[in-house]
Amino acid sequence: MEETLSNLSRREFEGLVREAGRSIQASLNAQYRTFDTYFLELLNGSERWLEEAFVAALGELYRPNAGVFRDLYADLRRYYSGAALNLEEILDEFWMKLLERLLKASDPETASLLSDDFLECASKQTETLRPFGDAPRELKAKLVRAFIAARAFVQGLNVAGEIVRKVSQVPLSTECNSAIMKLVYCPHCRGLGSVKPCVNYCKNVMKGCLANQADLDTEWQSLIETMLQVASSFGAEPSMDTVIYSIPVRISEAVLAMQENMEIYTSKVRTLELSIYFKFV
DSSP, X not given: OHHHHHHHXXXXXXHHHHHHHHHHHHHHHHHHHHHHHHHHHHHHHHHHHHHHHHHHHHGGGTGXXXXXXXXXXXXXXXXXXXXXXXXXXXXXXXXXXXXXXXXXXXXXXXXXXXXXXXXXXXXXXXXXXXXXXXXXXXXXXXXXXXXXXXXXXXXXXXHHHHHHHHHTTOOOOHHHHHHHHHHHHHHHHTTOTTOOOOHHHHHHHHHHHTHHHHTTHHHHHHHHHHHHHHHHHTTSSSOHHHHHHTHHHHHHHHHHHHHXXXXXXXXXXXXXXXXHHHHHO
């Protein structure tokens, strides 16, 4: 009888702990799905807006170079999903690719004459000569902040859910199992099945059985506070929505600045290229 009651009390208690854990997991998973869906819809909407605006504004200049923009959004999605990518390098590489495409498209007749050395020199001097104006620098600062926060938030939700799952499956020790059995079923042995144990007795048994879980309380509270801080940053100006939807605007500003200053920029690059050449001759 004692063994039967011991097994029964263990199953009941472990079931209650798992059920409590599942409730928290369900809440965390729902938060994850809601945020993930919303963020990806922001990105998809931003990409659609860019394509529609650029097809109308640039026409034939956009279509051959559409892959550059699609690659940017694909890399942004991969970074958000947890890929081991450097966001600043992603943006720098995008601007270098776009610069090369615009240089070649600026004068189709002479595009074939642009040497690899010239294109390499032009790419390396983007920070110094700033062919796109202030748009790349401003976009990078805002995008990095928004994407780091979004990625940290979804990863935090996943980690929190996994912690809850593992903690709710910790097996009971022999001492805990014995204490639970006495707490729940000892009154039955005296024919007092309807008698409930006092609150303090219940608390003491729970503290002993859940001591390992209680040790995680400080770290758990720290995780929750961090998640709340990250979530609050989404509403800071400029908001995450504004930043994501500003990508097409910033790229448009950059392309316009490049087109307006194309002759001045190429002249500077050629001068710089010649100075570097003669320095090493």
